[in-house]
Amino acid sequence: MDDEHDIDPWLFNISSDDSEEHERFLKFKGVFLPCMYLTVFVFGLVGNSLVLVIYIFYQKLRSLTDVFLVNLPVADLVFVCTLPFWAYAGTYEWVFGTVMCKTLHGMYTVNFYVSMLTLTCITVDRFIVVVQATKVFNQQAKWKIWGQITCLLTWVVSLLVSLPQIIYARVERLDIHVCQYHSEAISTVVLTTQMILGFLLPLLTMIVCYSSIIKTLLHARGFQKHKSLKIIFVVVAVFLLTQTPFNLAILIRSTSREYYNMISFQYAIIVTEAIAYLRACLNPVLYAFVGLKFRKNLWKLAKDIGCFPSLGVSSQWKSSEDSSKTCSASHNAETTSMFQL
Structure with a gap:
């Protein structure tokens, strides 16, 4: 989604009668x-910070899932922290200098890829x-190590694929100052x-993996099966509804330069x-x-x-845990409940 910052020149220089x-x-x-931007910043900051606080102070990283569920909010937190700068630049102009331009482009892009x-x-x-499920249960320590290595690789890969945008990011004077990278070759790669x-x-990955998960859950026993299916859907x-429109918009825009100057299409992009x-x-x-x-x-x-201070929630959760344990009496039921992270 870093492509949005590459369209600033056209946002401020739209030729229209x-x-x-x-x-x-x-x-x-x-x-x-x-x-x-600020709405996403506030809610993203609160939600992802809560996830990190709970995992740091209350919940140890016991499984592969826990490792990934810490990596995700870290990436999302850094990502949303760049949004106030882009909000200001989009409303007025870029006033933060070339170093901040490269730095924020790097933070924005790397953490976008890490998150995805x-x-x-x-x-x-x-x-x-x-x-x-059985294979995972017998090799939890091994899977956790692989998870940590995978998380490290996501950061390395994300940094490598973001290097062109970081290197070519610069402040330019158009109608106003903008922070952007502008190169036909780079734009195509990006x-x-x-x-x-x-x-x-x-x-x-969602189509392939969740299709197999749904097939497994449909053959499983236990009261959590339908809840698990609902969560999958x-x-x-949510992924399709939030990500598809923008990706289609930038794909269509890339097919013809005339879309850069269409005000109606600029509304769609924004x-x-x-x-x-x-x-x-x-x-x-969704994930925590x-x-x-x-x-x-x-x-x-x-x-x-x-x-x-006065709510006795512990007994409520104890009851819920007991129910969950009852559901895990058989292998299939255990598989179903394990999906509830």
Whole structure:
């Protein structure tokens, strides 16, 4: 999604016979972008920070899943922390200098790719946990080490594929100062990499892995089966609804230069890009908060900071855990409950 910062020159230099329409677009952009960026920033900051706090102080990294669920909020946190700068630059102009331009481009791009690659790893992890539960149970320590190595590799790969944008990022004077990279060759490489690592790879992985998971769950016994299926459909639906529109928009725009100067298409780019960024807010809900163990620790945190001093939630969670253990009486039921992170 870093491609959005490459369109700033056209956002400020749209050739249109209808100057009033152009003015309306700039006013819309000046209000919509900072509102959406800052909304994603606030909710993404709170949600992902909660995940990190709970994993650091309440929940040890006992499994491969836990390793990935720490890597994801770290990437999303750094990602959302760049948004206030882009919000200001999109509303006014770039005032932060060349060093910050390269730095923020690097932070933005690297963490975008880390986040998407980690989502792919989580999908594969869930496939292994559900479809090959016995193998995972017998080799938990080994899988955890592989998870740590995989997380490190996601950062290395993300840094490598982001180098062109970091190297070529610079501040240019157009109608106003903008931070961008602008090169036909680089733009083609960036678009191809973004489409493959940021959309097609996670999507294909979800289709393949979740199809096998659904097949396994349909043959499983236990009351959590239908809940697990619902979570799968929600995860896939959210990914498609948030990521598909923007990726289609930039793909269509890349086919013809005339789209750069179409005000109606610029509306589409801005709106779909903002929708795509919502993943940073939704990731904590989809990949951490649905877990019984995580929610139990979230309640502990709330009690420790004095939010619910008089609520006896411990017995509620004990009852839930007992029910979960009952569900895990058979191998198939265990497989089903293990999907509940």
